[in-house]
Amino acid sequence: xxxxxxxxxxxxxxxxxxxxxxxxxxxxxxxxxxxxxxxxxxxxxxxxxxxxxxxxxxxxxxxxxxxxxxxxxxxxxxxxxxxxxxxxxxxxxxxxxxxxxxxxxxxxxxxxxxxxxxxxxxxxxxxxxxxxxxxxxxxxxxxxxxxxxxxxxxxxxxxxxxxxxxxxxxxxxxxxxxxxxxxxxxxxxxxxxxxxxxxxxxxxxxxxxxxxxxxxxxxxxxxxxxxxxxxxxxxxxxxxxxxxxx
Amino acid sequence: xxxxxxxxxxxxxxxxxxxxxxxxxxxxxxxxxxxxxxxxxxxxxxxxxxxxxxxxxxxxxxxxxxxxxxxxxxxxxxxxxxxxxxxxxxxxxxxxxxxxxxxxxxxxxxxxxxxxxxxxxxxxxxxxxxxxxx
Numbered sequence: 001x002x003x004x005x006x007x008x009x010x011x012x013x014x015x016x017x018x019x020x021x022x023x024x025x026x027x028x029x030x031x032x033x034x035x036x037x038x039x040x041x042x043x044x045x046x047x048x049x050x051x052x053x054x055x056x057x058x059x060x061x062x063x064x065x066x067x068x069x070x071x072x073x074x075x076x077x078x079x080x081x082x083x084x085x086x087x088x089x090x091x092x093x094x095x096x097x098x099x100x101x102x103x104x105x106x107x108x109x110x111x112x113x114x115x116x117x118x119x120x121x122x123x124x125x126x127x128x129x130x131x132x133x134x135x136x137x138x139x140x141x142x143x144x145x146x147x148x149x150x151x152x153x154x155x156x157x158x159x160x161x162x163x164x165x166x167x168x169x170x171x172x173x174x175x176x177x178x179x180x181x182x183x184x185x186x187x188x189x190x191x192x193x194x195x196x197x198x199x200x201x202x203x204x205x206x207x208x209x210x211x212x213x214x215x216x217x218x219x220x221x222x223x224x225x226x227x228x229x230x231x232x233x234x235x236x237x238x239x240x241x242x243x244x245x246x
Numbered sequence: 247x248x249x250x251x252x253x254x255x256x257x258x259x260x261x262x263x264x265x266x267x268x269x270x271x272x273x274x275x276x277x278x279x280x281x282x283x284x285x286x287x288x289x290x291x292x293x294x295x296x297x298x299x300x301x302x303x304x305x306x307x308x309x310x311x312x313x314x315x316x317x318x319x320x321x322x323x324x325x326x327x328x329x330x331x332x333x334x335x336x337x338x339x340x341x342x343x344x345x346x347x348x349x350x351x352x353x354x355x356x357x358x359x360x361x362x363x364x365x366x367x368x369x370x371x372x373x374x375x376x377x378x379x380x
Contacts, residue, residue: 068296070289077287077323085324092328096315104296105304108327109311115334122341129348136355 034058039071048078052090061094068097254281259290268294272309283316284309 032043034053253270256263
């Protein structure tokens with residue numbers, strides 16, 4: 001997701017952008033970027049927020065980010081991220097900020113819980129089907145039928161290999177789906193398995209001093225995310241990524 | 247409050263920990279790392295404000311969730327929690343594909359079984375017919 005931030009379909013910084021094709025930052029005659037507009041400060045060239053928050057509706061998005069994370073925290077975070085990754089970071093930060101404002105208790109963690117429960121349910125269904133398949137006795141291949149008086153249609157040979165395999169499914173990272181309505185947090189909370197208390201809350205298990213199973217799971221998933229080649233970072237669908245100017 | 251009984255937040259911020267410290271119940275001194283994640287991502291004042299706006303009975307859950315989000319963002323500065331969401335979405339796709347595959351195998355089995363049964367029925371029908379003709 002490293003599109004030209006000046007393109008109309010993606011995030012645009014007010015009249016300025018720090019991308020190579022747009023040059024300079026905000027405040028160069030096109031008005032301040034959305035972040036500086038919100039903060040009521042001068043938008044200097046090279047403003048770190050300018051490429052991602054345009055002056056029109058970017059301010060509204062930035063308001064959410066500022067309320068939850070604070071401008072200086074986000075600025076520091078972006079400074080430590082390579083430029084070509086900052087758009088993804090801004091999108092995900094906006095998502096988390098909006099989720100937190102929508103649900104001040106669980107934030108985007110409600111979405112994680114909902115997905116986790118969905119995985120559990122699907123795996124249960126898969127296990128059931130696998131067990132069912134294992135109990136089926138495969139019939140012996142039918143003998144070649146003698147030519148009957150009436151012509152009968154013999155079914156074509158069926159092949160399991162004709163079925164689609166998981167590996168043939170494209171893996172796209174569509175950040176626009178983040179902005180779909182989330183599952184009701186109350187339902188997600190009832191179903192949750194990923195226990196944030198394992199992140200060392202005072203009510204956590206005696207062994208949860210630094211995380212526990214959840215940390216191990218998070219580390220494992222993050223490690224797997226980073227390990228594959230070429231898409232060592234999941235590729236993002238540029239065309240469908242939400243514009244922060246919306 | 248003495249230095250030794252300060253919560254992790256106040257210890258990190260090098261301030262006195264009052265009796266009514268908002269953060270103390272959720273950031274105990276035995277887990278300083280938890281507060282460091284939250285401090286780095288949200289900031290002390292933001293998290294204090296967010297917790298203060300919630301009913302007391304919900305603050306524990308909120309603090310735990312924010313600690314998780316902060317940890318995930320520290321571990322993955324670009325995608326944060328979305329990285330985990332993505333992984334789960336991919337896992338869901340994989341499992342759904344497996345389910346489709348297995349349903350297909352079951353359908354193949356049923357089709358083969360039906361075919362075999364049909365053949366057996368026809369064989370018995372024609373052999374009966376031959377006997378009849380005799």
